[in-house]
Amino acid sequence: MVTMLDTLFTYLDSQSDAVIRWQGEMTARPALGPDNNGAGEEAKAAWLMEELSRLGLSDISRHDCPDSRTPCGFRPNIAARVPGKAARTLWVIGHMDVVPPGDESLWTSPPYALRVEGDYIYGRGVEDNQQAIVTAMLAADALLRCRATPDCSLGLLFVADEETGMACGLPHVLAAAPDLIGPDDMILVPDMGNREGSMIEVAEKSLAWFRITVTGKQCHASTPEQGVNSLVVASACVLELERLYRIFKNKSALFSPSWSTFVPSKKEANVENINTLPGRDVFYLDCRVLPEYSLSAVEEAVRSIAEETAARYGAGIAVELVHAEQAPAPTPERAPVVQRLIKALKKVRGLEPHICGTGGQTLAAPLRHRGFDAAVWATLMPNAHAPNECSRISATIEDAKIVLAMLFDGLEPQAL
Template sequence: MDIINHVENLKEDIIEGLKKFISINSVNPRGGGPGEKEVAEYLESYMKTMKFDEIKRYDAPDDAVKYGFRPNIVALYKGKKPKRTIWFITHMDKVPAGDLSLWETDPFTPVVKDGKIFGRGAEDNGSSLIATLFGLKTIMDLNIRPENNIGLVFVSDEETGSDYGIKYLLKQGIFNKNDWYYVPDSGNDEGSFIEIAEKSILWLKIITEGKQAHAATPNVARNAHRAAIYFAKELDEFLHEKYNAIDKMFGRVPISTFEPTKKEYNVDNINTIPGTDILYFDCRILPQYDLSEILDDINKIKEKYEIKFDVKINIETPQIEKAPAPTQPDHPMVIKLKESLKELRNIDAFVGGIGGGTCAAILRHENLPAVVWGTMDHTAHQPNEYIKIAHLISDTKVYAHLMRNL
């Protein structure tokens, strides 16, 4: 096949493209990073060497970054007789590296070893971003014009709610209800899983206010840290016990999850009782559950511990997204992807759901059909994140084949 051979010829360029992406620190500003400006400039510069009919920047104003905006790139390759635009949407931001002592290499210095490319953003979302870019480059190089328009969208802010990314673009009138939307941001290690549904997301920021004092005089203090520990323990147990349904559509994790995650600084020294304590939960909740009911339960437990420890507990929700209706499993865009996977890999792909958090859920909230796919080992957000080169190249072939036949 001409496209298969051409992707093989581009293999070293594809690898170098991903290494360049990894090497640019585009950690989300809400995670303490510089944002996406530098990586957007690199991508935009490279895209200008390709045969796009249109490349546009949509900069979302954001005072959290020194340059005052978050970039989004929308590029179009026009079809011969387009009935719609087929969009491929990936994100430029990354999560922080985390504990550097757990990394075997520098997170932003890409390393090729044992058939893998290591570095922050290798899997999430660099591999799919580069694979869609070079998939489209392949059909451009071969002077192939598909029937429909092919659009590439590189967004900011996917890791912290997408206010400055896909949500901003939805307000610009770019997308059409007749269009299709592929979001390469999850999958399995065989490439056989197509995501058509996501759970609800509920992030909790729990701020406990007591009274600071010397650790030797606890009778003077109101220990915010102790109150937070006891509250978090009961909250963790209660939520898992009450909201314990199983939904086999969400195969790998078929339950609601309620995970205590981040813990903020409280005091510098061991011999001070903290007057303020801040911790977080990341909850991914099956669509059948009502988020308002869950929040009501949380507030009832909160009141119990406010009285018990004579503290004030404030609950904030940095992110809250009700699960939208799933994309239909027999939608033509699902069928087209299944056909490409069968032809290229002899895979009989299946559909299901994930924990949530991709741009696809946001699109589905607007009644836009979105599908998530990719081949990956689920190393996202972990130390020593990687993508297998074989997966990177194979996915590029799938995207090129899919784009050609849309």
């Protein structure tokens, strides 16, 4: 018996060229947020709007967020639906923005021009998070081409601003359109996963980003005794902050790594010339903390270590919390979206998935804070943010099959 799912899967197996074309079009429109010195997501969103209409999606809505830092004055958010028998919707959420390429000399081909090598495609954004967008589009296209009406509706939600704090993206959509996602809807966020697609993320660590500004005294580099070298003080601070690992030392098997992390990351430029002893240095600390710790305790510890270190050198120091997200309650394993996903993976791939937590912040956090259950899952390399970012065409197509399988109640075969 040929089932509806068989028909849909056969169609998807012929869609490699669509994956390549969509990925190429999106990669050529670098969606960097203003915090990454970019013009935002509007060029990519405009292309997506056109493509969604071309595919035959009619239920398309925009939930843009004003942002005067971009040339168009807003950050785009796109929702679209393919109706099923029930209004209950399985949402697939992807983010349109990407991170900068980083050191371009590490790329073997230009980051914003798609390179195809067999099953592998390369370019900034192809995995994070264009693979999710393409997965959702493949599933929608298959339903429309095969004239299939699944039990649940399929929702596509493509948001801005995931990589730099999220505010103009999903949280804005949830606030501006509170009825878009219904209380019984299921939410899938394909933005984290392993190569087998066997990892379902249901919990996150809390996140805190600190900006730490050291104020020393600038002078000529030939007379260091007349100044206070802010780079030396900042460096001492970076090393002293390793103490955080001992203060917040709990472990949880749900997460990998199982401990909290405290990573000095960005450092702003200081003096332009080599013969000036710097008097001001600014660096940042990225903290991912197990949910049982309060972020105010982390902030207090960072502050006291920084102040104590600066005082030792006679420098000033300011610790600012630039972004904080206390982890929400995890999505329970019994949640319908998790259960359907587990069943779909068993049925379609013969996989026994495992449930886990993550140190990366995903779009599931703002959803879980508002009481929605969300499963984070995809079949990834994974290599988000890396040079030569890469994604597999076959993994994208196989993920679209899982999305489709989840749309059918009980995952029973549907007679054609």
